[in-house]
Amino acid sequence: MSVADTLIKAQPAPPDRAKRWTTARISGTILVMFWVAAAIGLVLYLYSAWDIAKIERYGPKFLSGLWTTLSLVGVSIAIGAVISLPVALGRVSKNPVISRIAFAYVYVFRGTPLIAQLFLIYYGLGSFRPQLEAVGLWLFFRDAWNCALFAFSLNTSAYQAEILRGAIDSVPRGQWEGAAALGLNRLQAFWKVILPQALIVALRPYGNEIILMIKGSAIVALVTVFDLMGETRRAFSRTYDFQAYIWAAVFYFCIVEALRNVWNLLEARLTRHLKR
Amino acid sequence: MDNYLTLLSFGDQGWGDEIAWGVLITVSLALATLPVGLFIGFMIAVAKQSEEWTLRTAADIYTTIFRGLPELLTLFLVYFGLQIGIQQLLKAVGLGGAIEINTFFAGVIALALVFSSYASEVFLSAFRAIPKGQYEGGYALGLRRGRVMRSIIVPQLIRIALPGLGNLWMILIKDTALVSAIGLTDILRQTGVAARVTKEAFLFFGLAFLLYLVLALISSIGLNRLEAYGKRGEQVR
Numbered sequence: 001m002s003v004a005d006t007l008i009k010a011q012p013a014p015p016d017r018a019k020r021w022t023t024a025r026i027s028g029t030i031l032v033m034f035w036v037a038a039a040i041g042l043v044l045y046l047y048s049a050w051d052i053a054k055i056e057r058y059g060p061k062f063l064s065g066l067w068t069t070l071s072l073v074g075v076s077i078a079i080g081a082v083i084s085l086p087v088a089l090g091r092v093s094k095n096p097v098i099s100r101i102a103f104a105y106v107y108v109f110r111g112t113p114l115i116a117q118l119f120l121i122y123y124g125l126g127s128f129r130p131q132l133e134a135v136g137l138w139l140f141f142r143d144a145w146n147c148a149l150f151a152f153s154l155n156t157s158a159y160q161a162e163i164l165r166g167a168i169d170s171v172p173r174g175q176w177e178g179a180a181a182l183g184l185n186r187l188q189a190f191w192k193v194i195l196p197q198a199l200i201v202a203l204r205p206y207g208n209e210i211i212l213m214i215k216g217s218a219i220v221a222l223v224t225v226f227d228l229m230g231e232t233r234r235a236f237s238r239t240y241d242f243q244a245y246i247w248a249a250v251f252y253f254c255i256v257e258a259l260r261n262v263w264n265l266l267e268a269r270l271t272r273h274l275k276r
Numbered sequence: 277m278d279n280y281l282t283l284l285s286f287g288d289q290g291w292g293d294e295i296a297w298g299v300l301i302t303v304s305l306a307l308a309t310l311p312v313g314l315f316i317g318f319m320i321a322v323a324k325q326s327e328e329w330t331l332r333t334a335a336d337i338y339t340t341i342f343r344g345l346p347e348l349l350t351l352f353l354v355y356f357g358l359q360i361g362i363q364q365l366l367k368a369v370g371l372g373g374a375i376e377i378n379t380f381f382a383g384v385i386a387l388a389l390v391f392s393s394y395a396s397e398v399f400l401s402a403f404r405a406i407p408k409g410q411y412e413g414g415y416a417l418g419l420r421r422g423r424v425m426r427s428i429i430v431p432q433l434i435r436i437a438l439p440g441l442g443n444l445w446m447i448l449i450k451d452t453a454l455v456s457a458i459g460l461t462d463i464l465r466q467t468g469v470a471a472r473v474t475k476e477a478f479l480f481f482g483l484a485f486l487l488y489l490v491l492a493l494i495s496s497i498g499l500n501r502l503e504a505y506g507k508r509g510e511q512v513r
Contacts (some may be wrong), residue, residue: 004384022328024326024327024328024331025328025330025331027331028323028326028328028329028330028331028332028333028334029330030331030493031330031331031334031335031336032333034334035334077356107492108489110491111338111446111487111488111489111492111493111496112450112485112489113449113452113453113454113488114450115450115451115453115454115456115464116464116481116484116485116488117390117485119464119468119481119484120481120482120484120485123468123471123476123477123478123481124471124477124481124482125478126477126478127476127477127479128478145490164431210325214346215345215346215347216346216347217346218346218348218349219295219454219457221348222457229348229349231347232349233352236356242356242357242360245349245352245353245356245357246353248349249345249349249353252344252345252346252349253341253344253345256343256345257340257344260344271342
């Protein structure tokens with residue numbers, strides 16, 4: 001029987017095996033290079049198309065359009081949140097009539113394009129001008145911005161109601177029972193126990209909904225509201241310069257990405273007690 | 277009331293046939309986009325879980341861009357961008373003349389870009405729901421990669437991805453309404469023309485609204501059937 005009496009000397013690590021050029025690596029490299037080229041091309045294009053006269057003329061308009069977009073979305077999301085609460089409660093209601101009405105409301109607004117809803121309200125309500133004038137609502141519906149606000153609020157309220165309902169459903173029944181055992185009535189239980197837990201579940205879908213609304217709000221340009229898209233279309237039709245659309249894309253992309261990242265941070269912060 | 281019926285009738289007096297044509301355009305646009313979007317989305321999803329970081333990055337950039345832009349803007353970028361791009365290209369090789377891109381074609385491309393970037397996320401999460409053992413089992417049987425994908429993974433993948441893809445189909449139908457902005461004669465365009473000519477805006481836009489609702493209803497019934505069919509092998513609990 002033999003016993004090893006010397007240890008093998010420490011060896012240097014073997015050299016890395018040369019990476020092989022697989023199909024995946026080749027195509028991946030080509031695609032990344034395509035994106036890099038596209039990014040460089042974009043910057044070069046915007047640099048070569050830079051025209052200080054146009055920027056001075058249309059730049060401030062773009063910013064005011066941006067403000068229109070953001071305020072329209074912000075206000076309609078807020079109004080929609082208020083409307084969504086009773087609708088969501090209607091959806092979870094045990095009363096079949098109420099829950100069917102709430103379901104129909106949600107289905108109608110989620111089943112049709114936002115643009116069709118907007119056209120129906122903006123152009124369609126013009127058919128009822130005498131009646132609307134009689135009740136004094138015509139002044140409201142005459143303005144495209146108000147119509148957009150109205151349509152967007154109703155539309156987002158249906159989506160938000162669905163988000164809220166899903167979130168309320170996700171809270172275990174034991175939470176209701178526990179609250180009841182502590183002597184809270186149903187309203188208190190909902191407000192102080194269920195809703196705070198539901199909102200954490202709803203956080204991510206809410207963020208998605210805001211992003212969808214920002215993107216969806218571009219269609220108000222078609223009913224003569226000069227939001228970011230509207231200003232873009234106006235600038236393009238005046239100058240026939242394609243950089244208007246590129247700038248709009250850059251603006252929208254930055255808003256959406258900023259919002260997405262802020263939302264991720266917000267979610268990380270608000271759910272830090274759930275981390276293990 | 278009779279007046280309305282005349283307006284909606286088929287033939288010279290009414291707008292029924294024009295609007296029916298619009299429905300056909302809307303449906304065929306959605307149906308034409310679906311396979312393109314599904315194919316690109318599937319490819320992007322495969323790329324996203326590749327071991328190659330380059331492929332993953334390229335796929336991530338694609339979805340970030342097309343999920344970050346408004347659908348309407350994507351449509352305009354594709355429509356005007358392609359038109360101007362091709363004109364520049366023709367000028368460069370010495371051919372002049374204005375080029376008109378087919379609006380249906382531009383619509384399919386723009387909608388497919390958006391659809392595929394969302395579909396890739398659906399496929400990706402479906403891929404993640406399939407245990408690794410399914411691949412390993414396939415390889416252990418001596419099947420090649422493509423064969424494992426086709427015969428083992430995809431059949432399970434479709435079943436898992438079906439609800440998510442169903443949602444995307446509903447969104448796609450709604451997004452087709454945007455092509456009316458570049459002049460494609462879909463439901464909204466045709467009803468809009470009718471509304472302008474007849475001054476019966478509420479009637480015609482209400483009709484458009486209802487038509488989209490009917491399309492959504494038919495789709496959700498169809499999708500429910502499809503999902504039930506997909507689940508037929510599962511145990512009833």
